[in-house]
Amino acid sequence: MDIQQLRATARAMVAEGKGILAADESTGTIKRRFDSINAECTEQNRRDYREMLFRTDGANEFISGVILYDETIRQKAADGTLMVKVLQDQGIIPGIKVDRSTNPLVNAPGEVITDGLDGLRDRLNEYHGLGARFAKWRAVITIGDGIPSQYCIDANAHLLARYAALCQEANLVPIVEPEVLMDGTHTIDRCYEVTEATLRQVYRELAQQRVDLTGIILKPNMVLSGKDASNRASAEEVAEKTVACFLNTVPAAVPGIAFLSGGQSDDEATANLDAINRRASDVGAPWELSFSFGRGLQAAPLKAWGGVSANFDKARHAYYHRAKVTSAARMGSYSVDMEREVAAD
Ligand code: 5MM
Secondary structure, rough: OOHHHHHHHHHHHHOOOEEEEEOOOOHHHHHHHHOOOOOOHHHHHHHHHHHHHHHHHHHHHOOEEEEHHHHHHHOOOOOOHHHHHHHHOOOEEEEEEEEOEEEEEEOOOOEEEEEOOOOOOHHHHHHHOOOOOOOEEEEEEEOOOOOHHHHHHHHHHHHHHHHHHHHHOOOOOEEEEEOOOOOOOHHHHHHHHHHHHHHHHHHHHHHOOOOHHHHOOOOOOOOOEEEEOOOOOOOHHHHHHHHHHHHHOOOOOOOOEOOOOOOOOOHHHHHHHHHHHHHHHHOOOOOOOEEEEEHHHHHHHHHOOOHHHHHHHHHHHHHHHHHHHHHHHHHHOOOOEEEEHHHOO
């Protein structure tokens, strides 16, 4: 393990003004996204859509890295250039999703566990050879009646740490993603409680399994009210509770926290990220607070594209704009007025 290299990569992933595009939808998930705009989910459409994102001029000012799916890391762009090279040529770091999605957790109704540890060491070495310099594993914690159980939190945290240790051995920076879902009617305080319990266990396991915290990136949820809660918390309350929760649980050795958007609308995720960065700077939080958005960056370009190649310019424009405003939010310098500037970009 080359810890200096891992640290340098981790710092580059959360460099000033920059964050990560999560474009690692598995085939089932991208199909659902394409279905929503009536686009056919063929290999060529997936390639063309993702190539459009990766070849958006100027987006590399805001995007440090892209998380790829297995299909994409092996794929060539329309002109025969490897997709990985398309990114590298713009100074964007390729990363790879290595979990194999979630399945029901045995003896735990309503809860899930992430699969993918079998054969992981070999797969990580192969991905490094294909150009990946970081990896991602997403664990899912659900809030509901009587859940999450401590059993579910412990099992997922254990696997996240096993994955992270194997990544560092293979010289890949692990993105450690414990996502507490925002689905439901729960309060922001319930989300705080569950996020805190989850992060405590994740860091306990990372320490137990000797993961070097200076060479990882945490990808968590923000502390939010449930999606269907009445009186959802304001951006200021989200920021206050998110920063308080992380100060209590995430060691200062961790170089960066890259939030997921988690099903928030793109403007909500951006406003919350902005408020979080303002709050963090007021209290002197020790880590970079960046983004690793999937839907938060892709909802607008996906809609603008609509599955029609004649719309690629419009879609690039929409993606560039989301990357630009999310980058501003990552620095705490976003304002709603920026949303109106889209035509001028
Ligand atoms: C982009 O979607 C990722 C892969 O999801 P599946 O395993 O369901 O196909 C997902 O892990 C994503 O990286 C995170 O959920 C963050 O994305 P959002 O949209 O929540 O920012």
